[in-house]
Amino acid sequence: MHYILVSDAISEEGLAPLLEMEDAEIIQKRVDDPEVPLDKIEALLVRSATKVDEELMEKMPSLKIIARAGVGVDNIDVQAATKRGIIVVNAPDGNTISAAEHTFAMMASLMRNIPQAHQSVKNLEWKRNAFVGTELYGKTLGIIGLGRIGSEIAKRAKAFGMSVHVFDPFLTKERAQQMGIISGSLDDVLMNADIITVHTPLTPKTKGLLNEQTLSKTKKGVFLLNCARGGIIDEKALAKFIANGHVAGAALDVFETEPPGENPLFKFDNVIVTPHLGASTKEAQLNVATQVAKEVKMYFEDKPVLNSINLPAMSKDIYEKIRPFHHLAKQIGSMLSQCVKEGVNEISVTYSGSVVDLETTYLTKALLSGFFKNRIDANVNEVNAMLTAKERGVTVGEKISSNTFGYSNCISVMIKGDIRNYSIRGTFIENYGPRIVYINDFNIDFFPDGNLLYIQHIDRPGVIGRVGKILGDHHINIATMQVGRKEVGGEAIMILSCDKPLDDEKVKLLQELDDIVSINQIIL
Ligand code: NAD
Ligand code: MLT
16 A cells, blocks of 8 residues: 655546545645654645655655645755655646736736735725836846746736846847846846746745845836745845835735745835735646646556656657666666675666667666665665765766677676776677676676676586576576686586575575585576
8 A cells, every 4th residue: 555645735636537546645744743644654645834854754654756746846855855765756837827817916016016016906095196117118127047937927028028148147139139138147137127026946046136236226116026935035135125215115925934924025005016926826726736646647557757856758659669678777786786795986877789878877777776776775766866976976887889799789788896807798689588698708698687697617417407406406407507618628607597585594505516616696
């Protein structure tokens, strides 16, 4: 049974994909509710209210996936999740339109004093001269952060006859030209805009992006909007610039602390506010809930998640192509880990043939996860495999080669250990499956699965018989057997696939046989 916790208010209709799962129990309770079995929870669904920090992850040892029903993941410690191998997914575009429309509604309300006028009329006043506004038409809108939401705002601003100046370090001149907007520096936007709206994520770089120093570069009478994240506009600086009349008005949907409590900005009539409503439409809530519920379901069905923050994004089609190699890479990693027992300094992976067209870094991570899984007492997977290697001082290299050794594809791995080096090569053959075709200078051909015995021996008559006899005497059935040698009477290897694993005593008996150099039991 998979225990899935939905900690924040998430559309019930959107959760349908999870509610349909027969092997899942969906718990809709706050994460701090004492009735929640934190140690059993495998998936956690949140909006922005639940803070998912390291302390919480510590209490949730079974947690495998955190799903954010929205865009911003600033309430999740993604680094801590990555370290623990927890996948973080979000719903990047389900609320884009709602957030853009809300920003536009705030902009129009701010410029036409709609909330103030509304309250006045309800107070039985009729002050037509007190609420004279400013047109949007012909004004310059400055957008900081032209991602999904910023782009939708730019389109709407153009339709209103505004000119749009944008600052986004990742925006190309070509895209700006296509959109009919002006791309410039932060200073360009600050100095030219009549209205400035921010649409970046909250990061250490964007925290306090609009502060006393940057605000002093803006036009006197500028209007400001923050419908992205509290803190991108420094609230203290904003209060100062509203009080001294430099900023003509501000519209805020988000705050440095939420809920904001007594906030000095609330005393200004020209500051209008909403309680983080950007994504609060029926449509957006259904979209984001459905997106993350599908992601979590796919995760439990062992299918690729599409919108992971800490894994490469992969479509279903691509995943189907990469799946056999993903399995092969994991098996190779696990085999190597069981053969090379000493410390390892370097793992280099070379891809050749058809596999090079796929996401090879993902395969390298799978190989590392297979390698570390048996070695360290932590959840290692594709999310934290590179980090795990780095933390343990293992250098990881990845190369592409044109040498396919006669196969249509190859994954070749070389490990530099403290005592010796080790190399292995695998391939995936259509309608046949994964094969290991080379180990340490020996050509061989076996299926990497089940209970394997990798025996290095001297090529002399009788060795195979002696090994077979010991296994037979102990009722261990040999399913397949492959041998390889370099020259008659020289070093040789055999790979036996047995129907059950051997205990240490039987491995020792084999080890003591004449002409046996070494034995590794590999369980895949
Ligand atoms: P996005 O990732 O598509 O766009 C963010 C853009 O910001 C990117 O183009 C990026 O290049 C740019 N950027 C990053 N750092 C920057 C910097 N230092 N200066 C300038 N630009 C920078 O994200 P999005 O979907 O457009 O959402 C933006 C933010 O809006 C989210 O991170 C979220 O915090 C917020 N949001 C709020 C609500 C709400 O309810 N109020 C709803 C949805 C999203
Ligand atoms: C988001 O980042 O998607 C928004 O903050 C929406 C939300 O969760 O309310």
